[in-house]
Amino acid sequence: MTYNTLLYYCYSPIAEAEQFAADHLKFCKSLGLVGRIIVADEGLNGTVSGTIEACRAYMEHIHADERFAKTEFKIDEVEEPSFIKMHCRYKAEIVHSGLRDTSIIDPNKQTGKHLEPVEFREMLDQEDVIVLDVRSNYEHNLGKFKNAITLDIENFRDFPEQIEALAQYKDKKVLTYCTGGIKCEKASALLLHHGFNDVYQLHGGIIKYGKEAGGKDFEGKCYVFDNRIAVDVNSVNPTIASKCLNCGTTTPKMINCANPECNEHFTQCDACGEELQGCCSVECTTHPRKRPYDGTGYYVKVPQQVAVK
Template sequence: MDYRVLLYYCYTPIENPEQFREEHHRLCLGLNLLGRIIVAPEGLNGTVSGRTADCEAYMQAVKADPRFAALEFKVEEAPAHTFQKLHVRVKPEIVHVGLPHIKPYERTGVHLSPTEFRDLKDQEDVVILDVRSDYEHQLGRFKNALTLDIENFREFPEKVQELEQYKDKKILTYCTGGIKCEKASAFLLEQGFENVYQLHGGIIKYGLEAGGEDFEGKCYVFDGRVAVDVNSVNPTLISTCHHCHTPSARMINCANPHCNLHVAMCEACGEQLDGACSTACQEHPAKRPYDGTGAYPKVSNNYNPEQGLLSYRAPSLK
């Protein structure tokens, strides 16, 4: 495979995010990378895809900046680009949770390597905490993990009160690549939890370095692959079709844009409901055409740092 997917983040102060965004966007364009990158005063977060040589050049360029010297890339093979376009955006946080005052580079949970996490996770005084959203942990999660009923990570802080009964335990947090755990574990420490740890590099690194042992189901990823295998030791399938409840790890968005529910759905039900999650959504007048994928990527605004914002008129729904 001549393509790579790079998943990375780094919490570090960036004094002029707008200027950095422009420079970084030019770097990505020059290397023909596609993907999503977020720049914030607190750091850098991204997932990009590109040819192997271009990805190698990108990693070298990023790590040449002293601010990102400690950044670790999770590198996976791919047969082609896993994104359709490139977005480099400035936002208040590199992962939206509404806790800009928390600075993981000053204080966060103890980092555990994949092997350390594997060796510690089944001990009696340990609670494994999944800090991801519902649609992610319904697709796959660690065996015996505690999950939270949240649609978005920004709901995490209000759910911490549900964890009070575990304050005397070792809390092992995990997420896809590690970025959410940095803030989640730091917030838990702020709320009085004393023994807080995090899986360094997240599920992806655990799969690459520890074989994904005891991760049940598939891992949700935020690129064109949507769901990937991480467990080569004792793999299982835990997600089921939203409609018929047969085993399925095929994720779709409901074709009704007013619903847009993100769920697992087998191909047969996808065809039967024409991409909708229910008969009611199938009959909705605004239902989008279904092409068999259940994916409706957002239209690019065609921003280019060399040319500014290009004019674009989105097609109307019919």
């Protein structure tokens, strides 16, 4: 049986967003979907997975709401659902910007010029262009565009702290990209706010680029936020860009540390995975809560234990 996994976002104001999140969770469950959706006053950000029929019904439901009629879905065929449970939660932002004053950026009012994948591909090698990866370390360590500038950040909320270091590129054409496009909406808006004049963003992100432009010059794999962990993008000139944290061997495999108190995201070859039981270090192999390693390195989230005083 074939299933679909849908990746999408939409910046569109939602009144009573917290109640919307609760109602939307019930609706998703009624369709038998699994996934993770963030709802905020500013819009929706989600990845859901289920049968082709359920996913079609979900897309029709979203598009029928005039607030979300412009939503673009990236659709992948998968052999099994990409999540185990269905979560739909209310948060302050659909992408945490790290800004105290979030009003200075509004993707509905100002954002970088959207480039379709083929347009992005054509601009990649121009001399006056820099390509900026706005994702976190564990994402670009797995794969990135050739010659892209990457940032030493653990989360997107750290992006604003990088603006000063990026100021040297203010006179260049700045091409931003991320997984599905959502982070670029805020990243490009923030760059414009700080005086960058010629800012672009890859419409639909790496996922759409792989589907429509063959993924040319994307080195490695693309990290995704579901139990697939990584997906292939480049069908033109594919390479493996990531290395095992433990031994340095080239490997495309990314896992979570089997120690739930650590849970580090890292790349690890199969040999080190067997030797360290899916842990990032020898120390983690001795942790009393270490999870059994089944070779995938994907685990259902385990809440950290709170010490009783």
